[in-house]
Amino acid sequence: MSEDPVVSRPPLPPFTAETAARKARLAEDAWNSRDPARVAQAYTVDSRWRNRAEFFQGRAAIEAFLQRKWQRELEYRLIKEVWAFTGDRIAVRFAYEWHDDSGNWYRSHGNEQWEFDAQGLMRRREASINDVRIAAEERRFHWPLGRRPDEHPGLSELSL
Helix, strand or coil: CCCCCCCCCCCCCCCCHHHHHHHHHHHHHHHHHCCHHHHHCCEEEEEEEEECCEEEECHHHHHHHHHHHHHHCEEEEEEEEEEEEECCEEEEEEEEEEECCCCCEEEEEEEEEEEECCCCCEEEEEEEEEEEEECHHHCCCCCCCCCCCCCCCCCCCCCC
């Protein structure tokens, strides 16, 4: 008997422009919750990750990584935007703003490549990310912690 019952996470591949955008927004919403357990459920139990220079596999490793991340990256706010999609893959670009425990603000820019299984769970994630220190007045992501409001501009509208 399987320890992890088959779970479906729509939208499912193959992706269209609409379903890829919906998948990216659902991922953004989950990450903005800053809840490692919630985020980890969107990935296969053996999901493979590359995040910057870290390589790891599995939900437990994903959850542990996210716990460390959000202990360091405070007041995290993220926006994702689809760059391209085909079949069971989506490429997104993203930016997020956060500060460290000394109050230094950063905007992190990156690209992710995602690959999904037939149930819509992400089985592979590769992320390249660069951090840019910004002054507090340069911040552009001004919404209460949690889900980005629908009326808040996206990356293209913010010229990011």
